[in-house]
Amino acid sequence: MSKKVKSLIEREIGSRLKGVEACAVISPRGVDGIKNNLLRRKLREKGVRMLVVKNTLAKRATAGGKLTGFESLLEGPSAVLFGKESMPALARLLVEEKKTNDKLELRGLFFDGEVYVGEAGVKAASKMPTREEAVAQIVAAILGPGKKLAGALKGPGGVIGGILKTIEEKAPKE
Numbered sequence: 001m002s003k004k005v006k007s008l009i010e011r012e013i014g015s016r017l018k019g020v021e022a023c024a025v026i027s028p029r030g031v032d033g034i035k036n037n038l039l040r041r042k043l044r045e046k047g048v049r050m051l052v053v054k055n056t057l058a059k060r061a062t063a064g065g066k067l068t069g070f071e072s073l074l075e076g077p078s079a080v081l082f083g084k085e086s087m088p089a090l091a092r093l094l095v096e097e098k099k100t101n102d103k104l105e106l107r108g109l110f111f112d113g114e115v116y117v118g119e120a121g122v123k124a125a126s127k128m129p130t131r132e133e134a135v136a137q138i139v140a141a142i143l144g145p146g147k148k149l150a151g152a153l154k155g156p157g158g159v160i161g162g163i164l165k166t167i168e169e170k171a172p173k174e
Contacts, residue, residue, distance in 0.1 A: 006057060013053055014061035017082065021066045022111030024081040024090055024122070025073040028052055030103035039097060039104075048083035048090060070110035073117065078107065087111040091126035 017023075028036065040050055055074040062068065081090065087109055098104050098119070108117040109125050116125045129137060 009054070010057045010061045013051070013058055014065075016049075016051060017058075017062055017065070017067060017080070019066070020082045022082070022087045022109070023067060023070060024087070024094060024109045025070070025107040026050075026079050026081065026094070027077055027105035027107060028079045029077045029105065031101065035101055039101075042093065042097070043081060043083070046083070046085045046090070046093065048081055048085050050079050050081050052077070052079045067110065069113065069115060072115055073108045073110065075107070086130040086132075088125055088128040088130045091116075091122045091128075094122055095126045 031039070043050055053074075055076075055078055058074060058078070058080065059071045062070070081094075083090075085093075091109055094104075094106055098106060106119045106122045108115060108121045110116070111125075116122060
């Protein structure tokens with residue numbers, strides 16, 4: 001491949017990965033065409049793109065960008081997955097896909113400046129909460145004591161109200 005062609009490919013990879021802060025890397029080796037298309041379809045539904053790259057060109061294209069540090073995942077044939085889906089959700093999708101397709105090799109994930117290497121790293125990342133789940137957990141933790149306090153204040157009042165209602169109902173009969 002000539003230097004001009006490599007330069008064009010490098011610029012194309014750089015433009016596609018521009019602004020991307022997190023990505024996953026898998027090996028497309030051994031995955032047949034039908035399974036590859038099915039995987040791409042599932043990813044596209046989630047807003048994730050898969051880009052098969054030449055490692056050296058991908059390293060050069062992302063040098064100095066937000067993806068600095070993910071180069072350690074690029075060994076052998078590589079496909080970079082990126083998009084608007086959160087990385088823990090993408091990791092869950094990849095772990096599920098690995099169960100149905102044994103030949104799928106999970107190289108790892110890169111997000112928040114950290115590299116999660118191999119299948120173990122992807123499984124560890126899949127157990128993390130997504131942004132929405134984390135926000136929900138924080139809101140639940142904040143609202144929990146308030147609910148208990150409201151219940152404590154409302155509880156005795158409700159008991160007294162029930163007793164008064166019972167007395168009121170029995171009073172006209174007697």
